[in-house]
Amino acid sequence: MKTSILISLAVAAVVLAGCNEKTQEKAQETQEVAVQTVEKAKEVIANVAEKTKEQTQEVAQKVKEEAQEAAGTVAAKVDSALYGKCVACHGIDGKTKALGKSAVLAGQTQEELVTKLKGYKAGTINVAGMGMLMQGQVKDMSDVELEAVAAYIATFK
Ligand code: HEC
Structure with missing residues (x-):
């Protein structure tokens, strides 16, 4: 009787030990899978982040280009508007x-x-006796405006 109990205990111990080993293996596997999953998730997130960054840069570039184009159009309109009062005499x-x-x-x-x-504005130029008349045309224009209208006229070929 005693011997059989001892044998049963021994068998149970062996079985338990076996189970324990399997459980450990299983746990090890699960841990590995978990690590792999985390790595994969990191990769996916990095990819998405990279793509989002690229797309954002593309959109930003496009917006920038459109803004520059719009600014250019406005600047050209301002320059031609400045020349508006010169048209009657200079064509x-x-x-x-x-x-x-x-x-x-x-x-x-x-x-x-x-x-x-600038010479007309300062009153220092008078080529054909009409310097005063031209001074009247430009005296209220800022240097920036004179440069802008000059840039516009310089596009005439
Ligand atoms: C009422 C007519 C009239 C208007 C308007 C007028 N101009 Fe003149 N412009 C003249 C006359 C006349 C002269 C010659 C002045 C002189 O005797 O030096 C002249 C001369 C000039 C010259 C010198 C040309 C050269 O190479 O010697 C420039 C540049 C000029 N004008 C630009 C302008 C601009 C820019 C405007 C508009 C902001 C303007 N003018 C408006 C009549 C006009």
């Missing part, structure tokens, strides 16, 4: 000799035009 394309007296504006560089316009 829409800058090819008219104003009042039959001035030189033709078309073909002049922005630099030449700015120098002349």
